[in-house]
Amino acid sequence: MLTESAQFALILAFLVAIMQTVIPMIGAARRNPVWMSVAEPAALTQFFLVGFAFAALTHAFVTSDFSLAVVAANSHTDKPMLYKITGVWGNHEGSVLLWVLILTLFGAMAAVFGGNLPATLRARVLAVQGSIGAAFLGFVLFTSNPFTRLANPPLNGQGLNPLLQDPGLAFHPPFLYLGYVGLSMSFSFAVAALIEGRVDAAWGRWVRPWTLAAWLFLTVGIALGSWWAYYELGWGGFWFWDPVENASFMPWLVSAALLHSAIVVEKREALKSWTVLLAILAFGFSMMGTFIVRSGVLTSVHAFATDPARGVFILMILGVFMGGALTLYAARASILESKAVFSVVSRESALVLNNILLAVAAFVVFFGTMWPLVAELFFDRKLTVGAPFFEAAFTPFMVALAVLLPIGALLPWKRARLARAMRPLWPAAVLAVAVGGLVYTIQTGRSMLGPIGAALAAWIFMGAAIDLWQRTGRGGFGTKLARLTRLPRADLGRIFGHGGFGVTIFGIAAMLAWSVEDIRVAQEGETFSVAGYDITLADVRQEPGPNYSAIVADMDIARNGRVIARLQPEKRTYNVSRMPTTEAAIDNGILRDIYVVIGDPQQGGGWAVRTYVKPFANWIWAGAIIMALGGLLSLSDRRYRIAAGSASRRRRPNQVPAE
Amino acid sequence: MRRIVLAAVIALSIAGAAGAVQPDEILDDPVLEERARALSKTLRCLVCRNQSIDDSDADLARDLRLLVRERLVAGDTDAQAMEFIVDRYGEFVLLKPTRSGANLVLWVAGPAMLVAALLGGFVYTRRRAAAKAPPPLSAEERKELTEILGD
Numbered sequence: 003m004l005t006e007s008a009q010f011a012l013i014l015a016f017l018v019a020i021m022q023t024v025i026p027m028i029g030a031a032r033r034n035p036v037w038m039s040v041a042e043p044a045a046l047t048q049f050f051l052v053g054f055a056f057a058a059l060t061h062a063f064v065t066s067d068f069s070l071a072v073v074a075a076n077s078h079t080d081k082p083m084l085y086k087i088t089g090v091w092g093n094h095e096g097s098v099l100l101w102v103l104i105l106t107l108f109g110a111m112a113a114v115f116g117g118n119l120p121a122t123l124r125a126r127v128l129a130v131q132g133s134i135g136a137a138f139l140g141f142v143l144f145t146s147n148p149f150t151r152l153a154n155p156p157l158n159g160q161g162l163n164p165l166l167q168d169p170g171l172a173f174h175p176p177f178l179y180l181g182y183v184g185l186s187m188s189f190s191f192a193v194a195a196l197i198e199g200r201v202d203a204a205w206g207r208w209v210r211p212w213t214l215a216a217w218l219f220l221t222v223g224i225a226l227g228s229w230w231a232y233y234e235l236g237w238g239g240f241w242f243w244d245p246v247e248n249a250s251f252m253p254w255l256v257s258a259a260l261l262h263s264a265i266v267v268e269k270r271e272a273l274k275s276w277t278v279l280l281a282i283l284a285f286g287f288s289m290m291g292t293f294i295v296r297s298g299v300l301t302s303v304h305a306f307a308t309d310p311a312r313g314v315f316i317l318m319i320l321g322v323f324m325g326g327a328l329t330l331y332a333a334r335a336s337i338l339e340s341k342a343v344f345s346v347v348s349r350e351s352a353l354v355l356n357n358i359l360l361a362v363a364a365f366v367v368f369f370g371t372m373w374p375l376v377a378e379l380f381f382d383r384k385l386t387v388g389a390p391f392f393e394a395a396f397t398p399f400m401v402a403l404a405v406l407l408p409i410g411a412l413l414p415w416k417r418a419r420l421a422r423a424m425r426p427l428w429p430a431a432v433l434a435v436a437v438g439g440l441v442y443t444i445q446t447g448r449s450m451l452g453p454i455g456a457a458l459a460a461w462i463f464m465g466a467a468i469d470l471w472q473r474t475g476r477g478g479f480g481t482k483l484a485r486l487t488r489l490p491r492a493d494l495g496r497i498f499g500h501g502g503f504g505v506t507i508f509g510i511a512a513m514l515a516w517s518v519e520d521i522r523v524a525q526e527g528e529t530f531s532v533a534g535y536d537i538t539l540a541d542v543r544q545e546p547g548p549n550y551s552a553i554v555a556d557m558d559i560a561r562n563g564r565v566i567a568r569l570q571p572e573k574r575t576y577n578v579s580r581m582p583t584t585e586a587a588i589d590n591g592i593l594r595d596i597y598v599v600i601g602d603p604q605q606g607g608g609w610a611v612r613t614y615v616k617p618f619a620n621w622i623w624a625g626a627i628i629m630a631l632g633g634l635l636s637l638s639d640r641r642y643r644i645a646a647g648s649a650s651r652r653r654r655p656n657q658v659p660a661e
Numbered sequence: 662m663r664r665i666v667l668a669a670v671i672a673l674s675i676a677g678a679a680g681a682v683q684p685d686e687i688l689d690d691p692v693l694e695e696r697a698r699a700l701s702k703t704l705r706c707l708v709c710r711n712q713s714i715d716d717s718d719a720d721l722a723r724d725l726r727l728l729v730r731e732r733l734v735a736g737d738t739d740a741q742a743m744e745f746i747v748d749r750y751g752e753f754v755l756l757k758p759t760r761s762g763a764n765l766v767l768w769v770a771g772p773a774m775l776v777a778a779l780l781g782g783f784v785y786t787r788r789r790a791a792a793k794a795p796p797p798l799s800a801e802e803r804k805e806l807t808e809i810l811g812d
Contacts (some may be wrong), residue, residue, distance in 0.1 A: 237681070237716060244711045272789065343792050351786045358778040366771040373758070373767045381763045386705045388713065388756030395771050523684045601683070610684050 005070065008058030009149040015051035015106070016139040018044050022109075022132030026125035030197075038121055041128035042113040048135055049103075049110035056090075056103045059148050063090050069155040072096060072148050078161040078578055080549040088172035089162045094296065094312075095148035097175055101292065102138045104176075104183040108212075109135060112187060119208065126194035127187075134186050137319045145312045161578035164550070170230035177223030178250055182288040184216025185257055189285035192278045193327050196334045201274040206267030209281065211642050213264060216284075217257040218633030224250050225626035236584035238597050238614050240513070240622060243392040248371045249291030255364035256284040259357045266353050270415060272342035273354065275335045280361070282327045287364070289320045294371070345417040352410030356403065363399035370395065404458040404507060407500060408465020412472065426472060430464035448515060455511020462504030466497045495636025499629050506625030512618035525608040533615040535596060536560040540568075542600065542609055550576040552585075555600040555609070559589060571600040595619040681717050681726075688730055697730045700739060703756050704729070704746065713756055725750075 022044035029037025059072075063086050068074040076093040077086060085092075091100040109131040116124045142148070165171065191209045195201045227247070232240040241247065260280045266273040297313030344350040370387045377383045408430065413423045424431075438457030445452050473493050474482035520532040524539040531537070540556040552572045559567045569587035576583070589596040594617045601610030682701075688694040701715035706722040714722040714729075725746070732742040746754060758764050798806065 239716060242711065242716075340789065340792075343789060344786070345790045346783070346786045348786075350789070351782075354782045354786060358775070358782050362771065362775045362778050365774050369767060369770045377763060383763065384751065384753045385758050385764070386711070386753055386756055387758055387767070388703075388705060388711060390703050390757035391767075394757070395768070399771075399775075521682055521684055521687060604684070 004058050004061060005067070005149050005151070008055040009147075011051040011054045011058075012139065012143060012149070015048050015055070016136060016143060018048045018051065019132045019136035019139055022048060023129050023136055025129075026132075027129040030122040030125040030129070033122070035121065038125035041125045041132070042116075044132065045106070045109040045113040045128050048132070049106040052099075052103050052106045052139075055149075056099055059096060059099060060087060060090050063087065063096075066159065068157070068159055069151050070148070071150045071152050074152060074156050074159045076162055077159040078549070079158055080577070081162060081167070082548055084169070085162055085167045085172065089166075091175050092162050092166045092172075095142075095146045097179075098138070098142055098146050098296070099148050100176065101179050101183060102135065102142055104179050105131075105135055105138060105186060108183055108187050112190075112212075123194055123198055123205075126197050127190045130190035130193045131186065134190070134323070137323070141312075141315050141319065145315050161549075161576070164574070164576040164579060164581050164583050165234065167576075168230060168234055170226055170234070174223055174226040174230060177219050177226060179223075181216050181218075181220030181223050181250075181257075182253060182291060184212060184219055185253060185281075185285045185288045187212035188216065188257075188260060188281040189323075189327070192281035193330065195278060196327075196330045199334060199337050201267065201278060201338050203268050203271050206264050206269075206271075206277070207641070209277075210261070210264045210268060211637055213257055213260050213281075213284075214633050214637050217254065217261055218630045218637070220250065220254045220257060221626055221630045221633065224254060225623050225630075229623050232619070233586055233588055234583070236586055236599050237612070238513075238517070238586070238595075238616055238619070240619075243370075243389045245371050246295055248367050248392075249294040252287040252364045252367050252371075253284055253291060255360050255367070256280060256287050259360035259364070260284050262353050262356050262360075266350055270342040270344065270350055272340040272344065272350055273357075274340055275338040276357070278335070278338060279331060280357070282324070282331060286320070286324045286327075287368070289316070289323065290368075293317060293320060344415070347413070347418045347420055349410065349413040349415045349418065352406070352413050355406060356410060359399050359403045359406075363396060363403075366395050366399070367392065400507070401454070401458065404462055404503075407462055407503070408469070411465065411469050411496065411500060426468050427465060430461055430468055433464055434458070434461035445516070451511050452515030455507055455515065459504045459508030459511070462507065463501055466501040466504065469500070470494075470497045490639060490641075491635045492639040492641070495632045495634075495639065498632030498635055500632075502625045502628030502630075502632055504625070505621050505628055509618050509621030509623075509625055513616055513622065516617045518615040520613040522611055523604050523606075523608045524611045528608075532613045534561065535615065536563075537598070537613055539609065539611060545572075547574065549578065550574040553600065555598075555611075557587070557598050557600075557611075559596055559598075567596070569596070569598050571598050573600055573602075590620060592620065593618065681715055681722060683723070686723070686726055686730065688734065693730070693733050696739060697726070697733055700729050700733075700742060701726055703743075705754050705756050707750065707754060725754075 022041060026038050026041035026044075029035070029040065059070075061067075062070050062073050063077055064083070066073065066077060066079050066086070068077075072093055072095045076096075077089050081089065089096075091097040109128065112124075112127060112131060116127065119127070188209055191205065191212070195205055224247075227250070228240045231242070232238055260277065263273050263277040263280055267277050293313065293316040296316060297310075342350070370391055373387050374385055377385050408427055409420075409423060412427060434457045437460040438453040441456045442450075442453040470486070470489075470493075471482070473489055474485040477485075518533040520530070522530060524530060526539055526542055529536055529538040536559075538558040538560070540558055542553060542555045545552050545554045552574045554570055554572050557569045557571065558565050559569060567589040569589055571587040572585040574583050574585060575581070584599055586597055586599045588598075594615055597614040597616055597619075599612040601612060603609055682698070688697060698715060702713050704714045704725060706712045706714045706717035706719050706725070708719050708721050709717045712722075714725045728746065729742055732745055737745065743755075752759060758767060760768050
């Protein structure tokens with residue numbers, strides 16, 4: 003009964019979304035306030051309907067209702083409650099429904115917080131958002147219905163993929179989707195502005211918080227995914243340039259670019275047309291990512307061809323929205339003329355350079371991801387574009403970005419002198435070179451990645467610190483310190499964002515350059531030494547888990563004769579799928595991780611044991627957290643709250659002030 | 662059902678990633694072993710999803726790892742060993758595509774795009790620098806501004 007109501011709610015939401023698209027759009031064109039006012043209640047209704055459907059699906063998973071095809075295929079009564087809930091989005095149908103839920107959530111938020119927008123812009127933004135909702139609700143209803151019943155329900159389900167039964171991966175999709183779908187707001191604003199024919203500083207200010215939120219969720223989502231890969235896949239890799247990863251990385255790069263160009267629109271009313279284009283493309287990459295993940299096209303062209311319904315549907319959505327938006331852009335972009343004047347050396351130009359590097363880097367990732375498909379279709383060559391290509395083709399862009407970042411962040415608006423902007427930065431530059439040199443002499447004869455990464459990280463990190471100190475203005479130490487606590491949140495956000503980027507660069511360089519690996523056969527009780535640590539394989543035994551059985555090893559890590567940690571790596575075999583997974587055990591530290599994996603029993607006795615010492619591994623994700631924190635700080639800046647506050651005041655114009 | 666099987670196959674190929682090189686594969690000569698590892702990182706495990714043979718637990722990956730080591734022990738240079746494998750498995754096995762033929766487009770696309778974007782950006786900023794400042798606010802706009810700011 004609940005399931006049928008949920009099905010009905012989805013159909014109703016689809017109809018509401020169509021209404022939300024058509025009526026406010028016509029209303030805005032005719033300046034009809036009644037028609038325009040349909041948008042907000044429609045957006046809220048759509049959200050509540052989809053929310054109800056999602057809750058009903060969650061209920062089906064929690065109560066193990068195997069009469070639903072998705073539940074039967076992806077759940078099992080023995081599964082822990084947490085994974086019954088996260089299992090809702092651990093499959094195609096459920097994850098698309100989550101996607102739509104978040105889409106309608108953003109639409110509802112725009113309806114609630116959009117009070118300060120001009121009426122026509124608000125109606126148009128919500129109408130465009132409604133059209134995206136209609137398209138994806140159509141996708142759910144016509145190709146991926148989660149509420150399909152089975153005629154003969156099985157006694158128990160087939161279980162969730164064991165790899166997904168992990169907290170890191172369980173919460174990876176919701177964050178990623180918040181990011182992907184958050185970009186739909188920037189898209190809606192861009193298309194609405196093109197229809198309005200007006201992009202000004204206020205538009206930049208409205209778009210920025212949505213982009214910031216999307217970017218910050220993408221950062222967290224990508225970091226979670228990479229952290230999961232690090233501890234779960236069993237050899238400490240953290241990024242594989244897999245098409246599915248690239249699908250989330252491209253929107254991240256483009257939204258980072260959009261974040262910066264929207265500043266130029268907001269502060270200087272320049273780069274308007276480019277920012278609108280980026281906003282369109284950012285969501286385009288999001289949908290492209292959804293297409294890549296959901297259609298299976300890149301796993302194999304043939305897998306796609308045998309079951310093309312879903313892929314073709316998303317491709318059609320992508321084609322209609324990108325084609326429509328870009329056509330509109332081509333027709334209207336000329337009216338978005340910039341008025342600002344700035345010299346070739348200025349913060350504006352530095353941000354243009356930032357955008358060029360980020361956008362071209364995203365393009366390189368896109369090209370590399372799509373090339374195998376292009377080569378197969380047009381040149382009849384079956385080939386692979388893997389990590390070595392991306393490392394060679396992508397890294398230079400990040401190095402250039404890192405070199406330019408601290409300088410750009412200190413350049414003043416309008417007109418700048420390079421020598422003058424560099425003056426406070428020289429100590430940072432000298433320090434960075436010294437750090438690089440020092441690392442080079444210490445490590446002798448290893449990859450140059452280490453020294454270069456360390457130098458760049460020091461440069462960015464010091465640059466961010468100097469940026470912070472410069473913001474406190476002139477005066478004595480005490481006054482500067484006092485001003486430090488009162489800095490606008492946006493400034494702190496910038497400094498955190500940039501500093502976090504430096505930390506991540508260092509973590510990645512250190513991990514790639516200085517990891518130590520040891521693979522061997524160890525007998526129980528045997529002690530061996532890796533990179534200065536003495537490791538003892540104390541015991542190996544069989545242990546049952548809730549829905550798996552495991553081989554558990556006790557390994558003692560000692561340094562200079564003192565035991566610093568007991569690690570228990572596992573090798574699990576899940577009862578339902580019979581699939582083995584490796585649970586590495588990690589002794590986390592600020593300066594290094596010790597990462598141990600227990601392998602198979604060997605024929606001559608003993609166990610295959612892998613040990614890795616990964617220097618500064620945690621800095622990669624710490625940097626991502628600092629970046630996300632920067633986004634959060636920037637999002638809480640006073641000017642966004644003021645804008646919301648003044649709107650509520652403006653809405654009651656007849657009120658007499660109290661004083 | 663077919664989809665479930667497919668999902669299981671993909672999942673297995675990822676799960677197989679549980680640390681690849683087995684202790685018994687490692688060569689006694691550390692220099693040769695180092696070279697074998699470096700080559701392994703650029704060779705694709707053909708039955709996996711975008712994984713190098715160095716990362717994969719699949720049987721085929723193990724066979725390829727042993728083959729690489731065999732060639733190196735037999736005295737092949739890195740290039741000869743790679744050529745030997747590409748001859749047998751096709752260029753699909755290379756994680757870093759060659760620069761031959763149409764692939765040149767792949768390698769040149771990024772740098773070419775960068776040059777074009779830099780030129781475009783430079784022309785744009787030059788034009789902005791030469792542009793005339795906008796006219797001052799009209800009386801009406803000024804009135805609107807004080808209204809907003811004073812509110």
